[in-house]
Amino acid sequence: MRSYKAKSVTSIQLPPRERRETVLTEAGHNVFNLAADDVFIDLLTDSGTGAMSDDQWAAVVRGDEAYAGSRSFKRFRETVADVMGFDRVVPTHQGRGAENVLFGALLDDGDVVLNNTHFDTTRAHVTNQGAIAADCPAETDLTTDTVGTFAGNFSTDRGWDAVEEHGQDAVSAVVLTITNNSAAGQPVSMANIRETAAFATEIDATFVIDACRFAENAQFIKQRDPEYADTPLSEIAREQLRPADAITMSGKKDALANIGGFTAVRDAALFEQCKQRAILYEGFPTYGGLAGRDLEAMATGLREAVQPPYVAERIEQVATLGDLLRDRDIPIVTPTGGHAVYIDAAALFPDIPADQYPGQRLVCELYREGGVRTVELGSFAFPGTNRPELVRLALPRRTYWHEHLEHIAETAARVRDRRDEYSGLEIVWEPPMEELRHFSAELEPVA
Template structure:
């Protein structure tokens, strides 16, 4: 296998530039309103970009979550959706995709990744529990708190340093995990959570070597290992590019290796397959049974989980597309190129480039604004 993604071209002067290896076939109208209206809209929104209407926004870079275009094969698959309430063939196809891509037998559907977190936290977290993780996501933190638990973030100290050359800033620190278990006791730790491409520190990945070490510690103390696979495609890409053991491995093999190390995997399709929905999957029937009754209560029947069957069909195709190096290399390769260009211009950025977006370091950009006054929000509003 070639360890380089196919979308990078090299010029005679040594410069490498990524190319878009897809066509855009649908056109959507944008709005470019006068600067006076944009300033007025910002004031109306309280300078909170989440409160802006897209009528007042020309280029929307608020998030990559569920706003990306679906592939032609995903859209085509939506036309064969089986609208049955129970026993839908669409759900059977999604289950098969989960088996093939993640290597997991049992699937519980949910309408979003945060809905998966609700079910997992309600099932396994009780008052006084502690959930160690490489880094939190906001909804993960909230669901654990709501069920009486608390989180401990156990990344290496360098992970929260915006300027770094560490290729795996998302690694969970094994020594900190052992210390956490020693302080709280294994019986107070329902599971250890690893987030593939840690969202809130810039989409930074963990290595399989690190996940194997964490798996060993979990086995030693009888603790379940949970994988948040919402950005697993990007994490797989970085493993292929940065971890020597896997430079000649296929993305499909890397994905199965990661998921195979986890007792339970959950994901948001808004991230992992450019559609809507989510799911919890495992090979342990007893783990699935503990959560199963919560799906009809909060999501929908066990064969649709609050997701339209058309989206279920798109999810299935999107999971398969996650195994394609050309597909998963698009975002991180452009982010890496963009970060490189900005750093050369002296713009303060989070490095190394991650898999979620090109992140400007607002704290260094606006050093006179304290963190509690939201320098990133201020910078976005100013732009």
């Protein structure tokens, strides 16, 4: 049973199948190009799509909209220090703004950035600075078998291989994404956080944690690491960030807000660089491209995110969706992660080759069959990376109920039953920056 109740609702309806087929073709078989009104259940992302609490809405009303030095920024800064342990914070309009501010201050042309697994915008921001993004995931087969307790970990063995390949002086940053979104939302252990921090220190690299799902990762540590079974969740959340030199954060995830983000750093000189870059790209450092009300919403949401009832229910709902899909013989990555269920499209569509994007075909058919919008995180979204063909079903926070999960699972089952009817897809147009092509590229079925 949920520990909250609905106070405001939005009406949704399933568009007729003929309408779904028409708009899918018009969108170039890319669901990013669909209008939200044509979507019944939206699992495209969990970023900024959740429901805010009444306390967050109350905080919105008290937002101080002063350009510089607002009361809202003061409350926000104090919250980040209290919940996450960082005193120096620069707000931004969202997580990719935080990446732009930090990486623009930290990276030079030719630098190398190591990550347990770069997500799309992270990889693009590294590349945009003229740097090289190298993935160092744990040795785990992210298909349909149980992937282990902390399968999102950083592999220091692969990290040392990258150091040998590029040279120690070239590796300027080591990033740890918790939970590991690109690796099926799998968590990272406290031991691996410390091990990765020690590795970064040894090679004299800045240790950065992408903390956008820090509360979900803390809950997994509490559940799976006996050492932390009796530790309050809020303490685990702070402890896992303690080794970091800097963090980036999308407030649209575990700050439970609809917009916002920030970067926070330990070093005073780096902090000054980030502030100056924020002025150029985001706004004055005490508002960072946000209204004061957005800072208030994030500050309140950060405290709510580390409350045990909320985060336990959040992870349980994702696990429930995974169970419903497995009951219908849909191949998924198990155990499920903190924010999404990942379907193994290659296993579901074994006759569609990887170069014809089986994951994107599954995305299209989930929409065609049931108005469910998801996202491909395989060879279409990450070209040239030899990734598994996964489709992510990201659940917005505090938004959908069990009946919606049942509809999602039944939709997937209908797609499974018709899989022999589907051909692959080919790209007919894509933007110049390949790392971001899945946001706007257009495809059509292979003849």
